[in-house]
Amino acid sequence: MGEQENKRLLTVVSGVSQPPLINEESVRRYKEKQKKLPAVEEFTEGIRKGNRTLLSQAITLIESSLPAHTEVAQQILEKCIPYSGNSIRIGITGVPGVGKSSFIETLGLKLVRNHHKLAVLAIDPSSERSRGSILGDKTRMEELSSHADAFIRPSPSAGSLGGVARKTRETIILCEAAGYDTLFVETVGVGQSETAVHSMVDFFLLLMLAGAGDELQGIKRGIMEMADAIAITKADGENIARADRAKAEFSNALHLFPPSESGWIPRVITCSSRTGNGINELWELILEYMGQVKSNGFFEKNRRDQSCYWMYETINQSLRDSFYHDRRIQRFLQHYEKLAIEGEISPFAPAKALLEKYFKRRYIKLYYKR
Ligand SMILES: Nc1nc2c(ncn2[C@@H]2O[C@H](COP(=O)(O)OP(=O)(O)OP(=O)(O)O)[C@@H](O)[C@H]2O)c(=O)[nH]1
Numbered sequence: 001m002g003e004q005e006n007k008r009l010l011t012v013v014s015g016v017s018q019p020p021l022i023n024e025e026s027v028r029r030y031k032e033k034q035k036k037l038p039a040v041e042e043f044t045e046g047i048r049k050g051n052r053t054l055l056s057q058a059i060t061l062i063e064s065s066l067p068a069h070t071e072v073a074q075q076i077l078e079k080c081i082p083y084s085g086n087s088i089r090i091g092i093t094g095v096p097g098v099g100k101s102s103f104i105e106t107l108g109l110k111l112v113r114n115h116h117k118l119a120v121l122a123i124d125p126s127s128e129r130s131r132g133s134i135l136g137d138k139t140r141m142e143e144l145s146s147h148a149d150a151f152i153r154p155s156p157s158a159g160s161l162g163g164v165a166r167k168t169r170e171t172i173i174l175c176e177a178a179g180y181d182t183l184f185v186e187t188v189g190v191g192q193s194e195t196a197v198h199s200m201v202d203f204f205l206l207l208m209l210a211g212a213g214d215e216l217q218g219i220k221r222g223i224m225e226m227a228d229a230i231a232i233t234k235a236d237g238e239n240i241a242r243a244d245r246a247k248a249e250f251s252n253a254l255h256l257f258p259p260s261e262s263g264w265i266p267r268v269i270t271c272s273s274r275t276g277n278g279i280n281e282l283w284e285l286i287l288e289y290m291g292q293v294k295s296n297g298f299f300e301k302n303r304r305d306q307s308c309y310w311m312y313e314t315i316n317q318s319l320r321d322s323f324y325h326d327r328r329i330q331r332f333l334q335h336y337e338k339l340a341i342e343g344e345i346s347p348f349a350p351a352k353a354l355l356e357k358y359f360k361r362r363y364i365k366l367y368y369k370r
């Protein structure tokens, strides 16, 4: 029997059903993947109704660097802005291991049990923290992360601090439109991302360990100055006395800072995520702060200033990106860098020359467009 006949025997036996040539399940999945993004209205309505899948998808669009995604993300944002703003935005910072995740789990659970809707966002532009430790975070926030009224979103993946922070700032708007009334923005306190977090929150909380000098904790003076409250963590068991001593020390240190524009006098408390001690007190303190700044007008002013800050930040970033991504500039950059390094001319000259090249080109483009 020839090969040809063999084939025929295998495939054309009447009465025997043949398997489909293509796996239909894969076709379905492929088509699903190729499906277009939901329409902007669908996103907005879904987010407004608290649909977590659409909220997550929209955040992914914000985080994406594809121009098509950015475009849709901006449209969703515009539509969500009228429904945003109604939340308490709290920044939480502290060195690695100070107990941020445990604190967020304890305070967060208290809040969701009291019918708050809580979103936890993070800013961590360092590439060192891999997905692995984010998973670690989820286990440290196990109960909270599975609660229906808590939404936990890890930091946008590594990029420039400004870029990562801007994405988080935009995510805040989506979360508020989705009805989250309390927002935590967590960042690892190593001295860079705090300013970015500070410029998107209403209340800034610094977590500190007892018994380690502040040099040891790597906390810069400027960060202490930004804090509306300092919480000494792990105040339980044998640590209580030490935490009380630290509280006294930090309270004294805070007195040395000039009064802040909000009129609020920062306070130090001790707390334990393990025993829950001090957690209620801290929440009361945050509410007291909110009451004060809302009645003296600082709350509104601060949010307006922050919007302005982000406008300029966006301009600065876009200019920088546009400059460094310009093909012509890229071609010249190395050569000019060498000139600057060799020191035969002042570093300002190549900088000026490059900028002139860049802006002249822009100008000509604009001119011809008219
Ligand atoms: N005794 C005691 N230990 C605590 C408390 N809170 C956290 N810890 C422990 O401190 C360690 C670090 O806690 P995390 O909550 O992971 O700290 P973190 O600041 O989120 O750390 P990073 O995510 O690495 O920046 C863990 O082993 C916790 O079990 C507390 O209130 N009391």
Ligand SMILES: [Mg+2]
Residues within 6 Å of the ligand: 100, 101, 102, 137
């Ligand atoms: Mg953590």
